[in-house]
Amino acid sequence: MIKHLNSSIDIDAGPERVWQVLTDFAAYREWNPFIVSVDGSAEVGARLTVRMQPVGARAITLRPTVLEVVHGRHLCWLGRLGLPSIFDAEHDFSLEPAAGGGTRLRQTEQFRGLVVPLMARSLDRHTLPAFVAMNEALKQRAEDAATPRRG
Numbered sequence: 001m002i003k004h005l006n007s008s009i010d011i012d013a014g015p016e017r018v019w020q021v022l023t024d025f026a027a028y029r030e031w032n033p034f035i036v037s038v039d040g041s042a043e044v045g046a047r048l049t050v051r052m053q054p055v056g057a058r059a060i061t062l063r064p065t066v067l068e069v070v071h072g073r074h075l076c077w078l079g080r081l082g083l084p085s086i087f088d089a090e091h092d093f094s095l096e097p098a099a100g101g102g103t104r105l106r107q108t109e110q111f112r113g114l115v116v117p118l119m120a121r122s123l124d125r126h127t128l129p130a131f132v133a134m135n136e137a138l139k140q141r142a143e144d145a146a147t148p149r150r151g
Contacts, residue, residue: 003111003120008133011103013142015095018103021142022067022093031141034130042069048077054126055133064091080113087113105138107131 011018021027025038025048033053040048046066053059064079067090074094081087094106109131111123 001086001112001116002118003116003123003129005109005111005123005128007108007128007135008104008106009139011105011139011142012100013103013145014101015072015097015103017027017145018105018138018142020139020143022075022095023106028132031137032134033137034134040066042066042075044069050077050079053130055129057122057126062089064089075099081115086120087111087115103142105135107135110114116123 019104023042025040025042028035028038035050036053036059037050037051040046044066048064048066049061050064051059051061062079062081064077066075066077068074068076072095074092076090076092079089079091088111090110090112091107092110094108096104096106098104109127114150
C-alpha cells in the first residue's frame, strides 16, 4: 500500500529566504514544532538523524538518507523503519516562486510498505496536522526575517 500526505502554504518571503530557514537544521529546535531536531547536512547521500514530534503522538527518531537537493527549490530524504519495504517514508519539500516575490512551500510524504495500512489512520490524525504546524511556523520565521525592522 502507498499513502500520501500533502500540505502547502504561501509565504511572503522569497525562495532563497525560505530555503535558508528550511535547511538551517541547527535552528529547528528554536521554531519547528514537528521536526524538532535534525543532525546532518542537506547534501545528497548524507545520513541525517531526524527527531519528529507528531501532534498528539509520541516522538520518533529516524535516520533518513538525503536523496535530492536542488538549492532553493527541492529537498528530499528517505527514511525507513527496519528493513526496506516494511515502512519506507519519502519526505519532500518543494519551493516554488509565487507572485509578488513570495514562495509556495509544498511538504509531501509518500509512505510505502507492509505496515502502512496499519498506520494510515495515525498518519492522517497525527502526522498531517504536524505538517501544517511546521508549515505555519516556517512561514512565520521566514516572513519575520524578511520584514525590515524599523527602529
